[in-house]
Amino acid sequence: xxxxxxxxxxxxxxxxxxxxxxxxxxxxxxxxxxxxxxxxxxxxxxxxxxxxxxxxxxxxxxxxxxxxxxxxxxxxxxxxxxxxxxxxxxxxxxxxxxxxxxxxxxxxxxxxxxxxxxxxxxxxxxxxxxxxxxxxxxxxxxxxxxxxxxxxxxxxxxxxxxxxxxxxx
Numbered sequence: 001x002x003x004x005x006x007x008x009x010x011x012x013x014x015x016x017x018x019x020x021x022x023x024x025x026x027x028x029x030x031x032x033x034x035x036x037x038x039x040x041x042x043x044x045x046x047x048x049x050x051x052x053x054x055x056x057x058x059x060x061x062x063x064x065x066x067x068x069x070x071x072x073x074x075x076x077x078x079x080x081x082x083x084x085x086x087x088x089x090x091x092x093x094x095x096x097x098x099x100x101x102x103x104x105x106x107x108x109x110x111x112x113x114x115x116x117x118x119x120x121x122x123x124x125x126x127x128x129x130x131x132x133x134x135x136x137x138x139x140x141x142x143x144x145x146x147x148x149x150x151x152x153x154x155x156x157x158x159x160x161x162x163x164x165x166x167x168x169x
Contacts, residue, residue, distance in 0.1 A: 013021050088094060108124035 089098075105126050107126045109121065111119050111121040111123035114120055
């Protein structure tokens with residue numbers, strides 16, 4: 001039986017441990033550390049740059065969200081103001097006042113027509129309330145009445161075609 005020379009720093013192994021020891025490299029093989037260190041530095045640098053870009057994108061989105069929320073608040077306020085105006089114009093007393101300004105009068109008792117064609121109720125005409133005529137704002141400029149003129153003197157008037165005699169009569 002030949003014995004293998006004992007490796008430096010390793011005791012002689014027997015059995016299963018000896019078989020496993022043969023799988024391990026015997027020499028001290030050092031891997032080059034420079035590519036590994038360079039790979040780790042590149043990965044860390046790339047990760048930091050990626051985080052910086054992601055953080056910038058998130059903060060830009062936050063600014064856009066803030067602007068959109070501010071614009072939404074302004075538009076909501078404007079919508080509420082317009083809705084208040086609509087509600088004020090649609091109030092019954094405002095409608096009645098506006099109708100009177102336009103010269104409208106309340107209607108009389110209505111009559112209804114049934115599905116069989118018979119009239120139900122007795123209609124009455126609207127009350128004749130004399131309300132002042134209110135013209136639209138642009139109407140007074142165009143609705144001016146020309147001042148009355150005096151009748152022309154018949155002696156000064158030129159003969160009209162209808163008063164001339166027609167030949168052949």
